[in-house]
Amino acid sequence: MHYFSYKGDDLHAEDVRFEELGREYGTPLYVYSKRTLLRHMRAYKKAFGGGGGIVSFALKANSNGAILRLLASEGAGADVVSGGELFRALKAGIPAGKTVYAGVGKTADEISYALKKNILMFNVESDEELEKINRVAGLAGRRAPVALRVNPDIDPMTHPYISTGLEKNKFGLPIKDALEFYVRALKMKNIEIIGVHEHIGSQLTELAPFREALEKVLTLIDRLRDSGIKLKYLDLGGGLGIRYDGEKPPGPGTLAKNLLPLLKDRGLTVIVEPGRSIAGNAGVLLTRCLYTKKTARKRFAIVDAGMNDLIRPALYGSYHEIIPVRRNRRARMKMDVVGPICESGDFLAADRFMPGVKAGELLCVLGAGAYGFSMSSNYNSRPHPAEVMVDGGRHWLIRKRGTYRDLIRSELVGSEL
Numbered sequence: 218m219h220y221f222s223y224k225g226d227d228l229h230a231e232d233v234r235f236e237e238l239g240r241e242y243g244t245p246l247y248v249y250s251k252r253t254l255l256r257h258m259r260a261y262k263k264a265f266g267g268g269g270g271i272v273s274f275a276l277k278a279n280s281n282g283a284i285l286r287l288l289a290s291e292g293a294g295a296d297v298v299s300g301g302e303l304f305r306a307l308k309a310g311i312p313a314g315k316t317v318y319a320g321v322g323k324t325a326d327e328i329s330y331a332l333k334k335n336i337l338m339f340n341v342e343s344d345e346e347l348e349k350i351n352r353v354a355g356l357a358g359r360r361a362p363v364a365l366r367v368n369p370d371i372d373p374m375t376h377p378y379i380s381t382g383l384e385k386n387k388f389g390l391p392i393k394d395a396l397e398f399y400v401r402a403l404k405m406k407n408i409e410i411i412g413v414h415e416h417i418g419s420q421l422t423e424l425a426p427f428r429e430a431l432e433k434v435l436t437l438i439d440r441l442r443d444s445g446i447k448l449k450y451l452d453l454g455g456g457l458g459i460r461y462d463g464e465k466p467p468g469p470g471t472l473a474k475n476l477l478p479l480l481k482d483r484g485l486t487v488i489v490e491p492g493r494s495i496a497g498n499a500g501v502l503l504t505r506c507l508y509t510k511k512t513a514r515k516r517f518a519i520v521d522a523g524m525n526d527l528i529r530p531a532l533y534g535s536y537h538e539i540i541p542v543r544r545n546r547r548a549r550m551k552m553d554v555v556g557p558i559c560e561s562g563d564f565l566a567a568d569r570f571m572p573g574v575k576a577g578e579l580l581c582v583l584g585a586g587a588y589g590f591s592m593s594s595n596y597n598s599r600p601h602p603a604e605v606m607v608d609g610g611r612h613w614l615i616r617k618r619g620t621y622r623d624l625i626r627s628e629l630v631g632s633e634l
């Protein structure tokens with residue numbers, strides 16, 4: 218559910234017309250609905266926040282400080298996968314004590330930084346990483362709180378690039394080796410074992426993979442307990458899907474109702490790490506059509522947002538609904554909506570049936586709040602788009618549009634040549 222809809226013939230973000238936003242801030246422009254973000258965050262809190270449960274927002278979905286600050290004010294923790302994300306989370310006021318750190322390639326510097334900041338736990342993905350954490354913690358005179366990220370070998374039935382819990386994926390440790398891992402970890406002086414972590418993929422629209430993965434992890438937890446290893450935290454990861462193209466994913470409440478009863482009275486504190494299902498439908502990308510063009514084979518709408526602004530269609534072949542900001546009754550036709558980037562993979566929609574588009578018209582790319590701006594780049598030396606927050610009838614900039622100066626800011630062009 219989100220708050221982007223037509224009132225009359227004008228598409229609105231909450232109570233604000235997109236026409237107005239386009240005029241005031243220019244395009245391409247990311248627009249977020251505060252009401253939608255709050256609604257999603259609160260749904261997660263209600264579903265999983267009981268009994269000390271922690272909702273750790275996955276920063277990689279969207280790491281704008283204003284959005285993080287909003288979620289922090291609602292009690293969110295953070296799921297980070299780099300030192301940079303940890304920095305952003307802390308800057309936005311997310312407590313380190315609600316921050317978990319995953320990722321297969323943590324460097325010694327990143328580990329040391331996270332230790333210094335007292336994060337809740339490292340979600341460890343390999344033996345060698347565990348050894349490194351042990352060593353870095355020893356040097357710092359600290360014990361590192363650790364959960365093992367297990368790979369439960371479950372097919373999440375999603376796009377192969379965003380499935381993470383299959384045996385062939387690089388993430389986590391095979392669940393069958395987990396017991397030995399914990400026994401080794403237990404012997405390490407500077408490691409404190411406190412939890413277990415799983416995250417099987419993204420854009421999951423079925424409950425079954427979540428359940429199957431959890432059942433496997435619970436079997437492990439029980440075996441660990443029988444071996445005298447008692448865990449405090451169960452981190453269920455993120456991965457809940459959203460509606461891009463008619464999908465009907467369960468909401469956080471349904472997910473909780475299906476998973477939490479399985480935990481019975483094991484005394485575990487639950488952590489969830491939603492990213493897409495909080496931010497995805499809370500943001501759109503506003504873009505203006507620059508030109509239309511018709512060839513013998515195809516019809517193109519060339520817009521001012523490209524794959525550098527929103528890479529999901531190019532990277533995963535993802536579907537994003539694209540709708541006009543001013544509703545019209547033009548005939549539907551098949552077209553490609555493409556950006557200005559010099560790549561044939563630069564499209565926002567391919568072979569899409571939609572109402573005819575005219576140059577100068579504003580279009581809205583829906584479901585762009587997650588893995589949109591956060592995956593954007595300056596490719597083709599295009600400055601980053603601006604980002605705007607809408608709250609009822611108010612709106613304000615939460616990121617200035619990038620400038621040409623920004624493009625060269627860090628370059629060192631000396632006289633050595």
Ligand SMILES: *Cc1c(COP(=O)(O)O)cnc(C)c1O
Nearest residue numbers: 275319419455456490491492493
């Ligand atoms: C990407 C990621 C998430 C968030 O996934 P969503 O599908 O956006 O909810 C959570 N945890 C980990 C470890 C991740 O890598």
